[in-house]
Amino acid sequence: MNRLGIVMLVHTALHRAEQVARHWTASGCPVVIHVDQKITNQVYSKFVSACSDDPLIRFSDRHVCEWGGWGIVAATQTAAALMLETFPDVRHVYLSSGSCLPLRPVQELIEYLSDRPRVDFIESATTADVSWTIGGLDQERFTLQFPFSWRNHRKLFDTYVKLQRALRIRRRIPEGLTPHMGSQWWCLTRQTLSAILQDPKRKTYDRYFRRVWIPDESYFQTLTRLYSTHIESRSLTLSKFDFQGRPHIFYDDHLQLLRRSDCFVARKIWPQADRLYQSFLTDQASAMKPAEPNPGKIDRIFSKAVERRTRGRDGLYMQSRFPRHGSENGLTSFPYSVFQGFTELFEDFEPWLADATGARVHGHLFAPDRAEFAGGDTIINGVLSDCATLRDYNPTAFVSNLIWNTRGQRQCFQFGPADTQDINWFLARDKNARLSVITGAWAIPLFRSNMNFADIRIEAARLQRIETKQLDILTSVWTKAQVRTWSLAEFIESPMEPLQSMIEEIGFNHQSHLTEAPKMVELSGFGQFLQNLKNQGMHPYLMGDFPPDDVFGAQIKPFRKPYLVQ
């Protein structure tokens, strides 16, 4: 008869281990249990006597099992040897832990294995091929010594690794071995397993692996390669690991997921997941339909968890994600556009832009008195208020909140030197920001205003100073935003091209070309206005060169014709 034997390594939740062991034996599978030496003798003997009524449950000699240490391998060896010796008709030995749970009827696993009588199921890959090692120790775990516990003496562990690296101490790998690694949970045939356990050189191998780091992931994985005739390099046990190499834990709410996993055995199960134990150990008939095991279905949910923990959601600031300067992966969650000087130059720029792109176009969000949300709203998505003091209390939070709250919808807003300027560095560093700046356009409202010229001159000097500072930031080496600047003179000379490319970049309706340009304000006399500023001793330079006569005043007319790009 082709029997399956289970070796079970247990260190906590003994009642669950007993429950699972009885489930195995009920289908005729003998179980050898190894209980960690760290469990007190009293608890241990209680456990043994609780299981004593079942002749198929045996207990092997106990070892101290330390994570990453040799004890786990020693325990496995002892238990496996006992299994092979006590139950001579066992053909496959399945290594499991106390927190493993068989998902499919045991009979299916037995049949699956008897169809593949010579196959060893053990994940076994060379060190160069695995990506999941933690701490950067892949090849080195075979060439350095690890006498100190990683959990309890982390400093000693690290220092000793460094010391060996510095002194270039290397261990010799025993002849004939090629280090392989893989999941600790395997299912081997009697032939392979006994060959490993009865190898004449086992003493040498054991001595070597005793000082390898995490030998339970490499001892059998390496030695199987010497003897097995047919290795299938995968584990029959479904086990998912988080970014630090700890196994993910399954809870009651994973029931449906586990049902669909089609795997034979899963770990780790939370000991108090009553519903899981109830469903998979007692109502087996309804649990599963036969199918080839395919743990891939579960992959997605757990790889997502790893990504969330390591990268997180871009542009989110919260109680458990507050990246340091430079580690943000994008300061905001979604691209947005900032326009400077356009509302000054065009009469109806905002409605025109909204119309042409379908984006949400706000006014000056950083206006000194209030945030001018689109449509004159006082409160927008996420209950973000237009109150200027709240905004200026934390302007970066204001922008990141706005973009986060409206993610999926393109936001545009106006900016200018008359606005509060605290946000400049944030905008410059944000790769999601698209800034289009017409420098010197702030002079237009002054030009059209009814202020006294002396006041105009003071205001112009102030705005120019602010904008110069802002431009310094936007041209700094830390700027990650896409910034495009034109001087006012440059822009007026050919406004359609930049407008077209801005629209295209926002990305909506890009198949159609601009048919209507926004209406430019009347600028005749502007050159003279600038000249007057100069005559008063100010030096307006951000707007570029305007001739004091009004030649361009006549030039701006023809722009309202349809525009075609080849």
Place this chain on the structure above:
Amino acid sequence: MRLRRKRRLMRCLRKRRELLSIADNTANIQRQDILLISVIRNEKIRLPYFLEYYRRLGVNHFLFVDNDSDDDTLDYLAHQPDVSVWLAKTSYKRAGFGLDWSNYLLRKYAHGHWALTVDPDEFFIYPFCDTRPIRALTDWLNGCGVRSFGTMLIDMYPRGTVDAEPYDEGRDPFEIASWFDAGNYMITKNPEYRNLWIQGGPRARVFFPENPSRAPALNKISLVKWDRRYAYVSSTHSLLPRGLNQVYDEWGGEKTSGALLHAKLIDILGDKAQEELARGQHYGKSNEYRAYAEKLGHNPVFWCDQSEKYINWRQLEILGLMSKGNWA
């Protein structure tokens, strides 16, 4: 920092004399039990639902300090089997706004336990709280070697005025106050204790628009695997040693975090604000309650058409108000 921590611990030891044991069931506390610590005053109306809520999540034992209530809070608590309660007749303010008392209880009873320190109007939400008990979370945190769990206080408010619908004892307060602000929170890092300082929400928006710096802090580290050397320093916003305040990731990832739904802005608040103002026992010269009393006189409506209605923890996770982090 070590000195500050020691001073905190000395203070709480000195203040223990103010605590008079009324019902002491602490002998029943098992080694693995999850504890809840709370300082309360005149909260009888809230307590039945509060106890029910946390019992359902799997809290094993409650430790209350009653600050001289004149309703039947004390009597009610003394008759609960899983509750131990102490009476403090002295000043709340002089006990570090109750902190010395809870620090003492934590030190005395919570060493080695996971302890949840909350106010009676705070309701703890964490990822998968509808399918997994608190113990699943604490077991998992143990496995990860994490000692403290970060949360944010989310102020919940009703659709209409605060006093429009009265609250009845035993009822789920979030049936009335089921709305919240989803995305107007402001965060800075406090370099002193390395905790985050979160402000915003409806209280900043309605009570403190002219002076946001005074808006209440919303960051809370309520769930801690306690050790007798630990001490809260400023409500549950921060604690010492400072490493415990590092409940957030600084390299772009998200740690697992939860939320505290705050059932403060319901019908009980008006009386409470008047009462607390008269006592002058609260933080910052009771500024917060002063603002409440003032604005509540005008009967404010926190609700607006952008308010979000609370559904479940998954909604909060999608909105970015909490995170599953690595827990799946």
